[in-house]
Amino acid sequence: MLTALTFLPVAGALVMLIFMRGRPSAYKTTALITSIFTLALSVYLAARFRTGTAAYQFVEDHSWISSLGISYHLGIDGISLVLVLLTTLLSVVAILGSWNSIKDRGLAFFISLLVLETGMLGVFVSMDLFLFYVFWEIQLIPMYFIIGLWGGARRVYAAIKFFLFTFVGSVLMLVAILAIVWWYAKNGGPLTFDILALQQAGFSGSLAVWAFAAFFLAFAIKVPMFPVHTWLPDAHTEAPTAGSVILAGVLLKMGVYGMIRFCIGFFPEVAVKAMLPVLILSAIAVVYGAAMSLVQPDMKRLVAYSSVSHMGFVTAGLFTFNQQGIEGSVLQMVNHGILTGALFMMVGFFYDRTHTRLIRDYGGMAKPMPVAAAFFSLFVVGSLGLPGLNGFVGEFLILVGVFQYMKVFAVIASVGVVLGAAYLLWMYQRTMFQQANEKWFSLKDLSAREIITLVPLVGMAIWIGLYPHTFLNLLHAPAQNIMAQVQPYLAEHGDSLLGLAGSFFGGF
Amino acid sequence: MQVPDLVPVIPELILLVAACAVLLVEPFLKTEGPGRGDKTAVMGIALAGLAGSLVVSLALVGQHRVSFAGMLVLDDWAVFFKVLFAIGAGLTILMSPLYLEAHRRHLGEYYALILFAVIGMDLMAAARDFILLYLALELMAISSYLLAAFFRYRARSNESALKYFLTGTFASAIMLYGISLVYGQSGATNYVAVGQVLGGQGGSVAVLFAVFLVAMGLAFKVSAAPFHMWTPDVYQGAPTPVAAFFSVGPKAAAFSAIMAAFVVAFPGAVKEWGLLFIVLSIVTMLVGNVFALVQTNVKRMLAYSSIAHAGYLLTGVGAMGWAGNSYPGQGVMLYLAAYTFMNLGAFGVLAYLKSQRPESFDHTLKQMAGLGRSSPWAAVLLSLFLLSLTGIPGTAGFIGKFYVFSGVVWAGLWWLAVIGVLLSAVSAYYYLRVIIYMFFREPEGEYAVKHPISGGMAGSLAVSAIATLIIGIVPSWLWDAVGSAFITLFR
Numbered sequence: 001m002l003t004a005l006t007f008l009p010v011a012g013a014l015v016m017l018i019f020m021r022g023r024p025s026a027y028k029t030t031a032l033i034t035s036i037f038t039l040a041l042s043v044y045l046a047a048r049f050r051t052g053t054a055a056y057q058f059v060e061d062h063s064w065i066s067s068l069g070i071s072y073h074l075g076i077d078g079i080s081l082v083l084v085l086l087t088t089l090l091s092v093v094a095i096l097g098s099w100n101s102i103k104d105r106g107l108a109f110f111i112s113l114l115v116l117e118t119g120m121l122g123v124f125v126s127m128d129l130f131l132f133y134v135f136w137e138i139q140l141i142p143m144y145f146i147i148g149l150w151g152g153a154r155r156v157y158a159a160i161k162f163f164l165f166t167f168v169g170s171v172l173m174l175v176a177i178l179a180i181v182w183w184y185a186k187n188g189g190p191l192t193f194d195i196l197a198l199q200q201a202g203f204s205g206s207l208a209v210w211a212f213a214a215f216f217l218a219f220a221i222k223v224p225m226f227p228v229h230t231w232l233p234d235a236h237t238e239a240p241t242a243g244s245v246i247l248a249g250v251l252l253k254m255g256v257y258g259m260i261r262f263c264i265g266f267f268p269e270v271a272v273k274a275m276l277p278v279l280i281l282s283a284i285a286v287v288y289g290a291a292m293s294l295v296q297p298d299m300k301r302l303v304a305y306s307s308v309s310h311m312g313f314v315t316a317g318l319f320t321f322n323q324q325g326i327e328g329s330v331l332q333m334v335n336h337g338i339l340t341g342a343l344f345m346m347v348g349f350f351y352d353r354t355h356t357r358l359i360r361d362y363g364g365m366a367k368p369m370p371v372a373a374a375f376f377s378l379f380v381v382g383s384l385g386l387p388g389l390n391g392f393v394g395e396f397l398i399l400v401g402v403f404q405y406m407k408v409f410a411v412i413a414s415v416g417v418v419l420g421a422a423y424l425l426w427m428y429q430r431t432m433f434q435q436a437n438e439k440w441f442s443l444k445d446l447s448a449r450e451i452i453t454l455v456p457l458v459g460m461a462i463w464i465g466l467y468p469h470t471f472l473n474l475l476h477a478p479a480q481n482i483m484a485q486v487q488p489y490l491a492e493h494g495d496s497l498l499g500l501a502g503s504f505f506g507g508f
Numbered sequence: 509m510q511v512p513d514l515v516p517v518i519p520e521l522i523l524l525v526a527a528c529a530v531l532l533v534e535p536f537l538k539t540e541g542p543g544r545g546d547k548t549a550v551m552g553i554a555l556a557g558l559a560g561s562l563v564v565s566l567a568l569v570g571q572h573r574v575s576f577a578g579m580l581v582l583d584d585w586a587v588f589f590k591v592l593f594a595i596g597a598g599l600t601i602l603m604s605p606l607y608l609e610a611h612r613r614h615l616g617e618y619y620a621l622i623l624f625a626v627i628g629m630d631l632m633a634a635a636r637d638f639i640l641l642y643l644a645l646e647l648m649a650i651s652s653y654l655l656a657a658f659f660r661y662r663a664r665s666n667e668s669a670l671k672y673f674l675t676g677t678f679a680s681a682i683m684l685y686g687i688s689l690v691y692g693q694s695g696a697t698n699y700v701a702v703g704q705v706l707g708g709q710g711g712s713v714a715v716l717f718a719v720f721l722v723a724m725g726l727a728f729k730v731s732a733a734p735f736h737m738w739t740p741d742v743y744q745g746a747p748t749p750v751a752a753f754f755s756v757g758p759k760a761a762a763f764s765a766i767m768a769a770f771v772v773a774f775p776g777a778v779k780e781w782g783l784l785f786i787v788l789s790i791v792t793m794l795v796g797n798v799f800a801l802v803q804t805n806v807k808r809m810l811a812y813s814s815i816a817h818a819g820y821l822l823t824g825v826g827a828m829g830w831a832g833n834s835y836p837g838q839g840v841m842l843y844l845a846a847y848t849f850m851n852l853g854a855f856g857v858l859a860y861l862k863s864q865r866p867e868s869f870d871h872t873l874k875q876m877a878g879l880g881r882s883s884p885w886a887a888v889l890l891s892l893f894l895l896s897l898t899g900i901p902g903t904a905g906f907i908g909k910f911y912v913f914s915g916v917v918w919a920g921l922w923w924l925a926v927i928g929v930l931l932s933a934v935s936a937y938y939y940l941r942v943i944i945y946m947f948f949r950e951p952e953g954e955y956a957v958k959h960p961i962s963g964g965m966a967g968s969l970a971v972s973a974i975a976t977l978i979i980g981i982v983p984s985w986l987w988d989a990v991g992s993a994f995i996t997l998f999r
Contacts, residue, residue: 064984065983065984065987066984067984067987067988067991068914068987133901134901134902134906135901137900137901137906138900138901138902140900141895141900144940145947148944148947148948149947149948155948156944156948159944159948160937160940160941160944163936163940164933164936164937167933167936168930168933171899171929171930171932171933172926172929172930174910174913174929175913175917175922175925175926175929178913178914178917178918178922178925179917179922182914182917182918
């Protein structure tokens with residue numbers, strides 16, 4: 001089942017490659033149908049998913065490289081399921097959204113998107129470290145091409161920066177993977193790359209600290225956390241619309257997902273020691289990202305920096321290790337995926353018409369494009385946390401979680417929320433209202449296809465905003481599982497700032 | 509006189525017969541002017557010889573025979589390398605005619621020289637005696653010098669051969685001096701006998717000096733820094749298929765010799781030679797990757813990249829010595845197999861491009877611009893091989909690096925693995941740069957290809973690409989083969 005889900009997009013891509021070269025309407029339709037089928041399959045899985053248990057479901061386990069204990073092991077829990085749903089939904093949106101904007105080498109573009117979807121799904125369903133790493137790295141290639149081939153003016157620079165940042169983090173993670181696997185094999189455990197088995201290993205001492213650091217760096221680059229976020233504004237800005245949607249919507253989530261699975265799953269003690277440092281970095285990211293957003297002249301870059309700020313919320317919530325914080329964190333990932341994806345989509349729609357992303361080139365857009373302005377306003381207020389829409393639910397839960405842990409961070413995070421309202425509303429005001437730019441009076445409003453692209457995102461935003469229970473229900477059990485893992489260490493290390501720094505060199 | 513057991517050398521005898529047949533048949537072929545004409549017959553003989561050697565080698569799997577008074581053995585270790593060399597040489601020969609044709613130097617002795625080099629490489633892997641190792645190395649080296657000079661009317665080709673010859677003979681001499689010291693210390697040249705004598709007495713200064721000198725000679729052949737100076741010039745000047753062959757064949761042969769000789773003959777000084785190779789590997793990875801960064805010529809970049817890969821391989825050899833255990837060596841063997849296909853493929857695409865425009869194309873990055881449009885197949889294949897060289901999962905290159913660094917971490921040298929992976933992240937930059945030019949840039953001049961990839965070139969590239977992917981996705985069988993081959997080294 002999960003195999004079918006994961007490889008369905010690639011199968012569609014193969015069909016397109018073999019049978020539909022040079023027939024744009026055929027391959028576009030096939031790409032869309034493939035992604036819709038994948039979405040349907042993931043919804044079907046969600047319907048059959050048993051909530052209330054942290055156990056992995058729909059498990060598939062086959063031996064792959066038996067001499068090293070590597071297996072083809074798939075399975076999902078509530079957290080993975082939520083992210084799988086997000087991935088399949090945003091893939092449909094991305095394909096629909098780039099229907100007419102990609103003219104050059106369209107076949108390669110849609111194939112890249114589908115291969116990327118397989119890579120992302122693979123990351124979320126892998127239960128084997130080796131398999132996880134394979135998917136983790138493989139999705140770099142299609143994304144690299146999406147940015148480099150169909151991106152903006154500085155696309156080559158952005159593509160290589162994106163690739164190298166992620167690659168450096170991942171290769172260090174590879175060494176950490178090898179180190180923990182061999183340590184476990186030499187200290188009484190079996191030689192295995194199985195994630196569940198390794199979670200039982202109980203890594204400790206300096207190995208755990210260094211391996212945690214390597215994993216954490218790889219994921220922090222992906223999230224991206226301050227100060228390794230510098231690839232993000234370039235990549236997001238230069239990527240084509242669909243690329244930005246997927247990048248912000250899903251790829252960033254892979255970083256947090258990795259933290260949950262590995263940083264916390266393998267090294268709960270070190271993760272607890274890292275609580276305070278991570279919260280400090282997250283707080284910096286929240287405020288810094290928001291402050292940077294305020295001063296961006298480029299709409300896309302503004303949304304990109306807002307991602308840094310919002311992902312700061314996500315990591316902050318996760319590392320409070322209480323029920324509200326963790327659930328809010330995962331839910332906020334979904335919210336951020338939907339809303340930021342939608343914002344990038346809107347910017348893309350405007351760009352398709354005006355070929356500029358600079359805020360000062362716009363103005364009065366609400367007049368020629370009232371429907372677009374309406375959609376845009378919904379996503380803007382959702383993103384700044386208006387109650388009734390999804391952004392509020394996630395931020396609220398995270399703030400509750402952070403407040404319980406340390407009040408000062410809740411205050412700082414609230415500042416981030418306020419700044420968020422400032423830069424988003426200010427941007428909205430300057431582009432949609434104010435002095436109208438005559439050049440744009442003749443612009444057409446959103447087409448039916450564009451509206452269809454946005455409707456599912458609006459639906460999700462309202463659904464999660466009004467009835468988050470559907471999704472939170474999936475997260476209760478995994479969140480409790482995470483809390484149970486870190487519980488033994490919380491009292492001892494919960495608020496130590498230097499505990500982590502000290503243990504780096506404890507073994508030497 | 510007793511006749512030695514000839515079974516272990518049947519693959520080499522087949523190659524010898526084929527090489528002589530090539531030389532004898534070629535004069536009777538019709539020529540259309542110097543260096544032109546239909547050479548299918550000699551090429552067929554050479555390929556048949558390699559195929560015969562391959563099949564016989566495979567048929568000899570599982571056998572253990574010692575012959576020529578212990579100088580030479582037949583075991584799975586030797587068979588593994590014989591198969592690898594036969595495949596590598598076969599792929600090289602398949603990609604050659606188009607290239608030689610375009611340069612009007614399509615001569616039969618080319619094929620004979622490759623076969624002779626393969627005989628030398630086979631014997632290097634099978635040798636269990638320093639004297640035979642030296643002879644086999646020279647057979648391989650002299651054939652290589654001639655191949656490097658094959659375009660004898662070209663200054664670059666001559667420069668390439670001369671550099672290769674001078675530095676190569678110098679390295680051989682140093683190694684020979686080392687061997688003589690080994691003989692002086694142990695009174696033997698047979699690996700096992702040397703190991704028995706020297707194993708007990710540990711690392712005395714004289715032994716270490718001998719080990720050092722032998723290591724230097726072989727380090728030259730694998731183009732480890734600081735003995736790498738010849739590599740870029742030789743690769744750039746030599747005909748591209750020849751450069752492809754150099755970068756995989758002699759390198760793998762030298763690695764087989766390093767592992768067999770050092771593991772069996774110098775067990776008393778494992779820590780020391782392990783450390784020596786670790787140091788060499790760090791320097792080699794650094795030099796290869798850093799110099800590759802600044803190359804604007806793709807062929808030269810691949811030369812430096814082959815130095816970098818020698819560095820990754822040496823980490824495995826070093827870890828083997830440091831841990832006093834052969835386990836990391838298995839990763840090295842697997843890497844060699846993976847490397848053979850991906851590097852031959854990368855050079856093969858360059859050879860194809862060069863054969864399309866022999867006069868104007870000189871492998872610079874600029875001329876690769878826009879290849880994604882003008883020749884999508886060549887661009888896609890080259891991207892695959894380059895991504896494999898980078899070490900992206902799903903390709904042989906990742907599996908190779910994974911196993912080598914896995915062995916290195918296993919040996920407790922995680923910091924060495926960190927250096928290795930960080931430098932391979934550096935390598936991503938220069939490999940991706942080629943992809944950037946091929947796909948993201950528009951061509952500046954007219955470098956369109958004349959003919960699509962076809963014939964032997966297509967076959968060779970297809971085999972390389974498929975092998976790169978198969979090893980990348982289902983490596984288990986290869987790992988098992990490597991494992992069973994490695995054990996036989998200790999019988």
